[in-house]
Each structure stands twice: as C-alpha cells, then as structure tokens.
Amino acid sequence: QVQLVESGGGLVQAGGSLTLSCAISGAIFSINVVGWYRQAPGNQRELVADINSFDMTDYADSVKGRFTISRDNTANTVYLRMDNLTPEDTAVYYCNAKIRRSNWPRASDYWGQGTQVTVSS
Numbered sequence: 001q002v003q004l005v006e007s008g009g010g011l012v013q014a015g016g017s018l019t020l021s022c023a024i025s026g027a028i029f030s031i032n033v034v035g036w037y038r039q040a041p042g043n044q045r046e047l048v049a050d051i052n053s054f055d056m057t058d059y060a061d062s063v064k065g066r067f068t069i070s071r072d073n074t075a076n077t078v079y080l081r082m083d084n085l086t087p088e089d090t091a092v093y094y095c096n097a098k099i100r101r102s103n104w105p106r107a108s109d110y111w112g113q114g115t116q117v118t119v120s121s
Contacts, residue, residue, distance in 0.1 A: 001026050001027070002024070002025070002026035002027070002028060002097075002099055002101065002110050003024070003025050003026055003110075004022055004023070004024050004095045004096075004097055004110050004111060004112035004113075005022070005023045005025075005112055005113065006020060006021065006022050006093065006094065006095045006112040006113065006114060006115040007020070007021050007023070007115060008020040008021050008115060009092075009093060009115030009116045009117045009118075010116075010117070010118070011118045011119075011120065012085055012117075012118070012119055012120070013119070013120050013121075014085060014086055014087060014119055014120065014121055015084055015085065016085050016119070017081070017082060017083045017084070017085065018081075018082050018085065018117060019079055019080065019081045019082065020036065020079065020080040020082070020093055020095075020115060020117070021077055021078070021079055022034065022036070022077065022078040022079070022080075022095030022097075022112060023075075023076065023077050024076040024077065024078070024095075024097055024099070024110075025076065026099075026101075027101055027102040027103070028076065028099055028100070028101065028102060029099075029100040029101060029102045029104075030053065030099070030100045030107075031053065031071075031073070031076065031097055031098075031099050031100075032052060032053055032097075032098045032099065032100065032107050033050055033051070033052045033053075033097070033098040034050060034051055034052075034069075034071060034078040034095065034096065034097045034098075035047055035048070035049065035050030035051075035095075035096045035097075036048040036049050036050070036069060036078075036080045036093055036094070036095060036096075037093070037094045037095075037096055038089075038091035038092065038093045038094070038117075039091055039092050039094070039114075040090060040091040040092075043091075045094070046060065047060060048060050048063055048067065048080070048093070049063065049067055049068075049069040049080060050069065051069045051070065051071050051078065053073075055070075055071065057069050062088070063082075063089075066082065066083050066084045066085075067080060067081065067082050067083070068080070068081040068083075069081075078095065078097075080093070082117070085117075085119045086119060087119045087120065087121050088119075089117060089119050090117060090118050090119050091117060092114040092115065092116050092117075093114060093115050093116075093117050094111055094112055094113075094114045095111070095112040096109060096110070096111050096112075097109070097110050098110075
C-alpha cells in the first residue's frame, strides 16, 4: 500500500515562508515524478512544481523564483519551500507521485490528503 502524507501547512503573512513535506511510504520500486499541486476554493487544481528521479524540476510561472521543490530519495520525502508568499498562494496543497510498485511494472498516480496554506495580507 502506497501512502502520501503532506505536512507543514499553516497561516503565514504575506512575504513569509513555509516549507511543505510529502512523506511517501509503501511497497515502492521507484518514484518517477513527484509534484505539488494546489487548489483554491472554487478553482481547479493546478500544478505548482514537480521533480523527477534525476532532480529535474519544473515550476508554474506564478511561483518560479519563489518556490523550490526538492527530494530526499533515501527518506522518500519531497519538500516544497515557499518563499515570499502572497495571498494568491492560499490554497490546499497536494502531493502527487507517479510511483512504480515493487510487484508491478506500470507507474500509477497517488495523492496525499492535502495541507492548507493560508497567506494573509
């Protein structure tokens, strides 16, 4: 069973910083891509950043230069450091991973439960 658990969300004032964590556990052969998504009330979920097994990263234009995604492969943990936060960053942030299970050759998507980030003006 594969599980993703996000943590680190909270309330921060504009200009502040938060670091989110995504802990991945289970019978895993490999973690190919991990992404952070966010969804504000009434809005669709959007990709914030992702990182692959070679530490290649991709960012949404709205967060590029402010957010940094990284991973600790040994600990199966992915981080999202968020700096210079704005109220527009307020959303529930979800961790998503494309994972190959130990006994199956195809990768599947898994989602965490989400963590709330609220940025006040």
